Amino acid sequence: MLNRRNASLVCLLSLLLIAGISMIAQAxxxxxxxxxxxxxxxxxxxxxxxxxxxxxxxxxxxxxxxxxxxxxxxxxxxxxxxxxxxxxxxxxxxxxxxxxxxxxxxxxxxxxxxxxxxxxxxxxxxxxxxxxxxxxxVAIWIEHRVVSLYYREDLLAEVGETVPTTWSDLGRIAGKLTEKGYVGFTVGLSQGGAGNGLMECYFKPVIWAAGGYLLDENGRAAFNGPAGHKAMQLLYDLVHTYKAIPQETLVWDVDGMFQGIQAGRVGMSLFATHRVATARQSEAVGESIKVAPVPGFDGRPSPAHVTGxxxxxxxxxxxxxxxxxxxxxxxxxxxxxxxxxxxxxxxARKSAYDDPWFQEDPFGREMVEWKAYIDEYGRIPQFPAEYLYLHSVLVEAAQKIVQGNVPIEQALNEAAEKYNSRVR
Amino acid sequence: MSGSRLSSFLKGVAKKWEVLYFFVPGVLVILLITIYPIFNSIWLSVHETRYLRTTSFAGLGNFVKFLTDPSSLRTIKASLIYVTGTVALSLPLGFILAVILNRDLRFKGLLRSIIILPWIMAQVVTALLWKWLLDPVYGPVAYWIQRLGLGRADIFGNQYSSMFALILANVWRCYPLAMILILASFQTVPGELYEAARIDGASKLQSFTKITFPLIRSTILITTILLTLNTFNMVTLILVLTAGGPFGYTEVLALRVYRESFEIWNVGLASAAGLLILAFNILFSIVYISIIKQESLY
Missing domain, CATH: 3.40.190.10 (Periplasmic binding protein-like II)
Known part of the structure; x- marks a missing residue:
């Protein structure tokens, strides 16, 4: 049994212990x-x-x-x-x-x-x-990645071509590559990977290049206007007219497309720049992968799709x-x-580029080129609260247009109606 | 009441209710992890929601909205095809393998371990593996199809072949479960019954149909329930392998619920659809259990 003196001592020690723990917790x-x-x-x-x-x-x-x-x-x-x-x-x-x-x-x-x-x-x-x-x-950038045209310099040389600056050139050159057994160009119409095989790697930059937007100022669908029509028509032509995109590759998602690049089977594709180093680590492609601005319709690049x-x-x-x-x-x-x-x-910060590394190192110099693309053409894409649904309805529309032969206007209007019915 | 009487009264009460100590924790856990989510789903399903918050009472509006959406019927149909295809293929496959492995084979233990591997694999890994195998450009299956002169393999571009590929991948994942359960039930059949049948002049087929099958029937039905529920509620494998495509033909009900919840954040509608899944699951279970009860021979 504890006597009164010992009990007081135990109480005191306990108090000190509790106070000590709370002081440490505060510190x-x-x-x-x-x-x-x-x-x-x-x-x-x-x-x-x-x-x-x-x-x-x-x-x-x-x-x-x-x-x-x-x-x-x-x-x-x-x-x-x-x-x-x-x-x-x-x-x-x-x-x-x-x-x-x-x-x-x-x-x-x-x-x-x-x-x-x-x-x-x-x-x-x-x-x-x-x-x-x-x-x-509400947030501060850690880094940027800009959607760009990845191309295989060696494969383009094989068909006697250089990097395309317009979509019609790209279709023609990719068609040549596909004829030689490569995948000339890729666009993924899978719903997987948030539908980015279509949305990030094609539709958003192209609808901008065609002078349109995905959504209007009220957040309602605008992709079913003339620019959206033009972008989908180009996609249809890349598959069926130029034969630049082999039909069976349309099932890829963005990761499938990238694995195609790494496997050395793809001639050209749109990806964000953060994948460049990984692509070059692949033995099948190595340094032959180069990056250029996304082609436009009139010789000027498409606006740069910047995220991060x-x-x-x-x-x-x-x-x-x-x-x-x-x-x-x-x-x-x-x-x-x-x-x-x-x-x-x-x-993402301008001041970072003052470091001499960006002038001295080859990869640093390449980054400066990407920065220049962002400086002149950079935009951040619209990602509404329901963006995954937006991607989903547009991927479905693209599947119908390209694989199901549904008229473009009908497919886009149906997609717009579906999207607008869900907008909060 | 004196101190000692109070103490003995409390002891008596404690003794009487001792049993509570054992089952109350279990009941609380079940209430917390099973009953509460169901009631929460019911609550959410009758409300309009904004992200995870309820905004206004919607009555049966979410159910009506879901059931009158043309794509909902498509997802229910896809679920039923997916479940039927999986059960119809994995059950016989598991059964045949169980019959084979029930014999005296060399390396039986090793074979069993190898066969069980697909079941212990994560769904994501299974999906990625099959995605690579069936890839139209760099997948080995496509390569051999092309080598054999059968043209280009556009498996995921066609609604029928993509559903078939999905079922195939799931069968590959599920048949070990069927095999293990059936194999275990084979081993519970007493050897004397076969001996007696042999003495009575029964053929091997008669032994199987009159002894083995009736004795393992309940295991087969339980396996069917497990495979059905497991497949009906599956999201990950489908999300990674086909993501519901092409044209939404492989978007099953569970995937639709996932998308409504965590992509569109339409939690009220998703809860309504989730309760529909629960209803289907209960229905399947009732049907199977009633079959077990009706046809119990021993």
Whole structure:
């Protein structure tokens, strides 16, 4: 049995222990960070992320970054669920494709309050791209990727051609390649991969080049106008008239298309620039893969379809100031230069390009060319809250047009009607 | 009431309700993970929703909307074809393999281990494997089809062949389950019954139809239930392999629910469709169980 003196001592020690634990807890502030990059992974992007986090923790004693891994395609839906249940992270790595959906679901905090005008001017794309209804930005770019024409320099030389700058040239050259047993050009009409085999790798840049948009200012379908018609007609011609796209490859999704490139069977295709380094690692293609702006209808390139990964502060963030401090560190000019050099990611900040590496290194110089394409023609595509449904109805329309011989106008009008019936 | 009497009263109550300690936790877990989601689905299905929040009462509006959408009928039809095709192929295949593996074979253990592999594989891996095998340009199947002069293999470009490919991939994944369950039930049939039948002059076929089959029938029906439910609720394999294409002909009901929920965030409508899946599952189970009850011979 405890006597009174011992009992008092035990109480006192317990109180001290509790006080000590709470002091430690207070001293160590935690940032819960959702990302798809696993620190245990040896990929260059993961290594850069880990290096930057370690630097941040060194510079901010008492702050611990708790990295939580979420699959890249699960981040957006899980963020909506988590924020709704009040258990979201403090900072999230989110694709720019999801911005409008997250804004619509009211999951992200505006960040304009943390930045000044000079900061806003240091980005390749205007600050106004990707803002909420109050004109405030909700995320900061980590990197950019721009949809470009990937072409096999050696295969083009084999048929006596150089890189095409118009769609009619591309159709003609790809037709020659297909005749020689290659896949001259690819567009994927699978619903898989969010329908991006069609949407990112063809339809969005082409409808822009034809002078149109997917949606009007009210968010209703505009893709069934003359520009959409022209883009779908070109797709039909690439398959049936130029015979540039073998019919059996239409079932590919964006990953299937890319595997076709890696297997050395594809002559030309549209992909975002972040895949270049991986494509060149393939023994079947190596350095023969080159990148050029997307062809246009009149000799000028198509507008550049720019997306990328970004960092944002969810509504559930415990300390938005600290969350911003972390984002500012992870997207700083130095961080973007490191990302470019180690992970091959295209910097989104203008100031990053002042680093001599971009003039000295061949890959750095190539990045400067991509930057120039963004500078002159860069646009961020429309990704409404229902963008996956939008992609889905357009993929179905393209399948009907190209494989089912349904008239273009009918297929696009049906798709527009379906999409408009679901818009909130 | 004195202290000791109170204590003995409480002890008596505790003893009487002792049984609660054992089943209450289980009941709570079941309520939490089974009953609550069903009631939550019912609640969501009768509401208009915005992302995960309910906005207004919709009554049966979501059910009407779903059932009057022409594409819904297509998804139900696709589900039924997918389930029927899978069960019709994987059950006989599993049965035949179980018969073979029930004999005295060399390396029987190794064979069983190899055959079970597809079942333990993740659906994503199965889908990616079949996607590569059947790829029209760099897949080995397409290569051999072309080598044999049978033309270009556009398997996923045609509604019939893509559904067939989907069923084939799922059969490859599911037949080990059927095989294992049937093989296990073979081994429960007492050897004396065969001995008696042999003495009575029964042929091998008669032994099979009069002894083996009646004794393993309930296992076959349970296997059918498991395969049906498993296939009817499947999303991942289909999403990765065909993504519902071409023209939506392989978009089954479960995939539609997934898309309505997490791509379009129409959670109310998705819940209504999800309850339809539940109704189908209950219906299948009732039919199969009633067959088991009716035809129980032993």
């Amino acid at each position: 160590e502030e935690e940032i819960v960070f959702w990302t798809f990059l696993n620190p245990a992974d040896q990929s260059p992007r993961s290594q850069v992320q880990t290096q930057l986090i370690e630097e941040f923790e060194r510079q901010n004693p008492g702050v611990k970054v708790n990295v939580q891994i979420v699959a890249w395609n699960e981040i957006a839906p899980r963020l909506i669920q988590a924020v709704n249940s009040g258990r979201g992270p403090d900072v999230v790595r989110i694709a720019s494709d999801s911005w409008e959906q997250q804004i619509d679901a009211d999951t992200l905090l505006p960040i304009d309050q943390f930045v000044d005008e000079a900061y806003k001017q240091d980005w390749l794309l205007p600050w106004e791209f990707g803002v909420n209804e109050n004109g405030e930005r 990964w970004t960092l944002a502060i969810p509504n559930t963030c415990k300390d938005p100031e600290l969350g911003w401090k972390f984002i500012d560190h992870m997207t700083s000019t130095e961080a973007q230069i490191l990302n470019a050099k180690v992970a091959g990611e295209l910097p």
